[in-house]
Amino acid sequence: MQPATLLAKVWDEHLVRSHPEEPDLLYVDLHLVHEVTSPQAFDSLRVGGRTVRRPELTLATIDHGVPTTDRHLGITDPLSKIQIDALVRNCADFGVTLFGLDDPRSGIVHVIGPEQGLTQPGLLITCGDSHTSTHGAFGALAFGIGTSEVEHVLATQTLPLHRPQSMAISIDGELPAGVTAKDVILGIIARIGTDGGIGRVIEYRGSTVEALSMEGRMTVCNMSIEAGARAGMIAPDDTTFAYLEGRPYAPRGIEWERALDAWRRLPTDSGAQFEHELAMAAADFEPYVSWGTNPGQTVPITGKAPDPLTGDDPSEREAIARALKYMDLEPGTPITEIRLDRVFLGSCTNARIEDLRAAAAIVAGRKVAPTVGAMVVPGSGLVKLQAESEGLDLIFKDAGFEWRDAGCSMCLAMNPDVLAPGERCASTSNRNFEGRQGQGGRTHLVSPVMAAAAAIAGHFVDVRNWS
Amino acid sequence: MSPVDIIVGTMAPLPRANVDTDQIMPKQFLKRIERTGYGEFLFWDWRQADPDFVTNRSEYRGASILVTGANFGSGSSREHAPWGLADWGFRAVVAPSFADIFRNNCYKIGLLPVELSEKEIAWLIELAESDPSAEVTIDLDVQTVSTEGFEARFEIDGYTKWRLLNGLDDIGLTMRHAEAISEYEASRATYRPALS
Numbered sequence A: 001m002q003p004a005t006l007l008a009k010v011w012d013e014h015l016v017r018s019h020p021e022e023p024d025l026l027y028v029d030l031h032l033v034h035e036v037t038s039p040q041a042f043d044s045l046r047v048g049g050r051t052v053r054r055p056e057l058t059l060a061t062i063d064h065g066v067p068t069t070d071r072h073l074g075i076t077d078p079l080s081k082i083q084i085d086a087l088v089r090n091c092a093d094f095g096v097t098l099f100g101l102d103d104p105r106s107g108i109v110h111v112i113g114p115e116q117g118l119t120q121p122g123l124l125i126t127c128g129d130s131h132t133s134t135h136g137a138f139g140a141l142a143f144g145i146g147t148s149e150v151e152h153v154l155a156t157q158t159l160p161l162h163r164p165q166s167m168a169i170s171i172d173g174e175l176p177a178g179v180t181a182k183d184v185i186l187g188i189i190a191r192i193g194t195d196g197g198i199g200r201v202i203e204y205r206g207s208t209v210e211a212l213s214m215e216g217r218m219t220v221c222n223m224s225i226e227a228g229a230r231a232g233m234i235a236p237d238d239t240t241f242a243y244l245e246g247r248p249y250a251p252r253g254i255e256w257e258r259a260l261d262a263w264r265r266l267p268t269d270s271g272a273q274f275e276h277e278l279a280m281a282a283a284d285f286e287p288y289v290s291w292g293t294n295p296g297q298t299v300p301i302t303g304k305a306p307d308p309l310t311g312d313d314p315s316e317r318e319a320i321a322r323a324l325k326y327m328d329l330e331p332g333t334p335i336t337e338i339r340l341d342r343v344f345l346g347s348c349t350n351a352r353i354e355d356l357r358a359a360a361a362i363v364a365g366r367k368v369a370p371t372v373g374a375m376v377v378p379g380s381g382l383v384k385l386q387a388e389s390e391g392l393d394l395i396f397k398d399a400g401f402e403w404r405d406a407g408c409s410m411c412l413a414m415n416p417d418v419l420a421p422g423e424r425c426a427s428t429s430n431r432n433f434e435g436r437q438g439q440g441g442r443t444h445l446v447s448p449v450m451a452a453a454a455a456i457a458g459h460f461v462d463v464r465n466w467s
Numbered sequence B: 001m002s003p004v005d006i007i008v009g010t011m012a013p014l015p016r017a018n019v020d021t022d023q024i025m026p027k028q029f030l031k032r033i034e035r036t037g038y039g040e041f042l043f044w045d046w047r048q049a050d051p052d053f054v055t056n057r058s059e060y061r062g063a064s065i066l067v068t069g070a071n072f073g074s075g076s077s078r079e080h081a082p083w084g085l086a087d088w089g090f091r092a093v094v095a096p097s098f099a100d101i102f103r104n105n106c107y108k109i110g111l112l113p114v115e116l117s118e119k120e121i122a123w124l125i126e127l128a129e130s131d132p133s134a135e136v137t138i139d140l141d142v143q144t145v146s147t148e149g150f151e152a153r154f155e156i157d158g159y160t161k162w163r164l165l166n167g168l169d170d171i172g173l174t175m176r177h178a179e180a181i182s183e184y185e186a187s188r189a190t191y192r193p194a195l196s
């Protein structure tokens, strides 16, 4: 057999049909659904007289529009209520399992799939959400799709797709203290740009990646889409298997053994060729902070907001100037002098238990700066319960953080958690687009420990010097 | 989906790279559960902030071709972005590159993403800025974009082109392979997860 990449193996294993002049038809193992991108798909199914082909391979949750306080009061935003009620009705009508609002297993769709053991190596996973790339951390091929494709998967459990290109990003060595998985992916995006991965699936490899926990791997794969990539993948290994074993939907007994046999064959064979390759050294990574309005506009904490004059061409110079204006930053401002109004610890990038533990270790025994409003929004109901059982909630609350219920929250501010115009926020989420966290709001992307330290200091600080 | 064939129309220039779907269709409009009616919300925040934003200017109101910068449609998978562009009246978006999910979403609804070189885009943007009434023809069948003194060829895979030219629904096409899907399911590994 020809040596093959992880991507090629997973792809080929899902081929329902291939024809030289048509896209491949691929089978979808797991389809995740949320309230925002699914109502039109279910409606079209109804209009077309179609059913959900495999409801048992479909899981729905409510995450984008849910409030993170006073949940017992129900959904007060009338539009969100209509949307959430529509999902509840659609799941009932089409026989789809829904982790509803009162279910502790509910939470951000990309947090609960892995948490439940549904996300497994070698699966093909889709969801009407671009951060589906998160699930690639398990060696699954997982990517976001639009609503028409959601309808297609619901109706046929398949998708017609052209084979993407493969790209290996290898990172070797030990990450310096204070440099996290979030910094790895921010550093990669700063290097290859927000379009560096277009048309590609990135496989992250090398000793640095192998040393990451599953939480860290999910953070890296999560933001593959911010590099423009179709998906991110990491080869499954003992870390993956240890994470999965015993989770509610993980295989058991003889099936677990069978699965392990198959999963161990998934990693890229030695000698397999990637169409694109990039090597980086762990020692070169630093804690990063985004200064601009896309995730590629990122510099190390020791850096400064750039001068538009440093842009390569007129359009780049204009883009820098536009971003600086939106962010209300002068060229050359040291990142450590940027003062914050808000700190948001949450999102499918960084609201898992390990993220909360790391942030809690920074804030323990300290107080949030009086000028800063800070909140923690756990990624799922179960993450919240786990954190509370470890006393992390008390550490955060003692320090002056608000301790909220799970959901997407201020990552995209579709619920009541919104930045006011002009407010500046250190956020552990994934997008610093204009208005993302609220019209006129200003977002700086950072790791959980950097966000925690900034909350205490009131401005960005280099967490490597934190004592 | 209605067939896409020859698009003849004027252009709206948006000379910016990395226009993300949060800008094309801001989140406050994603709570609607309809598939239509998004046109009035297109580029909402930018239109509010800038009276001279391209879709605010009367001379570009009837444009059916958006000409813009690289990596258009990056970010969120929201199909609401192409829905908004189509509902506004755009039938094609011409850019040096597109984000993958956005491009797929466009293909699904019959909005044509056309990739040209940076140089060709710069030429078209200059024309659109100097003469908003300049007409451009996009011919999907022969894969060209042309106007007086300009002709450029673009790439598209043969299958997608055929589907767009004939206005065919992907689900219907896939259903022709129902037997192959059932066969695949019968041989699928038993350790794969299921919810019931």
Ligand code: SF4
Pocket (backbone or CB within 6 Å): A063, A064, A108, A109, A110, A129, A131, A347, A348, A349, A407, A408, A411, A412, A429, A430
């Ligand atoms: S947390 Fe943010 S990025 Fe993740 S699914 Fe929710 S809205 Fe999307």
